[in-house]
Amino acid sequence: MSPQLAFAQDSACGPLANAYGPFDYRTEKGNSLHLVESAHFTPVVEALIKGNAGYLGGDLDYTLRAFPNHHRALLAVMRYGEKTKSPKPNDLRYSVECYFTRALQFRPDDTTARLLYASYLGKNSREAEALQQLERTNALAKDNPFTHYNIGLVYFDLKQYDKALAQAHIADDLGFTQTGLRDQLKAAGKWKDAPPRSAARAEAPASAAAPAASAPLPQ
Template sequence: MAALMALCFASGAQALNQEVPGCGNLSNAFGPWDYRIDRGEPLMLVESAHFTPIVEALVRGATGKLGQDIDYTLRAFPNHHRALVAAARLADRDKTPQPQGFNYSIDCYFERAIQFKPEDTTARMLYADWLARHGQRDIAMKQLQFVEAKAGDNPITVYNLGLVYFQVGDHASALRMAHRAAALGVTRPELTTQLKNAGKWTEAPPPAPAASAASSAAPASGPAAPASAATP
């Protein structure tokens, strides 16, 4: 346990004094930990006590009020993707931006997540979905544009980005991501089906001819010698 606490302080030190404007400080007695990579004992301890299946399903709290357990999870793991989804669902269910037991609003939990780990594209896509569903499409698009710039050739990120683009109503970008994901080897049908059902699907244009194909038809050693120079 002493070794675990030492690890907690080492991880948490990186977030000390990281103030999120209007949304508190990221420092925490336990953590904060990065949900994407800290998948060992700290995550097991938090999820087994506070983010149980009953909590995730929004049935009831595990150690107190439902909101308190989700809040604890998001203070220990600010970018815990499933807890962010659960928090947003609870806010929608209870029709309030700050359900009972939460220390912050839903917007704050998302802001804390992306300040904690700005490169976490999944957290940003979840935030964009929340923003778009609550009348802030312009801000949502900025989050998605950031993700697209960082996605590179990651097929999962590209595909998921297409799904979120579709959800926010940007069908042209969703189609572009669908084509790009297919080129990267993704075969899942959901995005294509959604675009077809919305009447927004078109096949990807054929690839441009490779430059090497044209060059292979050219002589390898420059122009042919004039006929007068040929050997009899």
């Protein structure tokens, strides 16, 4: 049993050991993901219209036990809690928050899962905890412009405009071209152009510069 699975045995949110999986949503894009999504995470399930193999909550639970860090399923389960106005809808095995806890126990380095958790915390008036998650995500982001951009979006939702602006500048500096965060900051009257780079940084040899993100952006 892996260290992650052993650690989760003592969790109040249940063990990660599962009859099918658990699989990493970021890397397992083959038959295992297809089997789970085609039976349990269909478009009607994702849209929270109805279950496919059984109850809606049962299908979400199955998906997130097989793929604890399934990003779209984590978003769906968060929306399900909002829709039912309950921290634990009746047909879910665990509370909504438990699914985030399980995802991060399974893959602590998953920045998208951590950002979704930060968003969940912010929506539930737990700003201090949300900011802690964002700080950890920022430490993991390295030179990934997509992650910095999304960190900025969550900071913006939390009205942490200076931090959102800093993340927007980092994403821009790393070559990210989407302007949604910049547009939101401008609309809120919080946008400022990035200060000029220091002379030392501008004159640094190319070998000393931070490498550009080379990995493809998450889908």
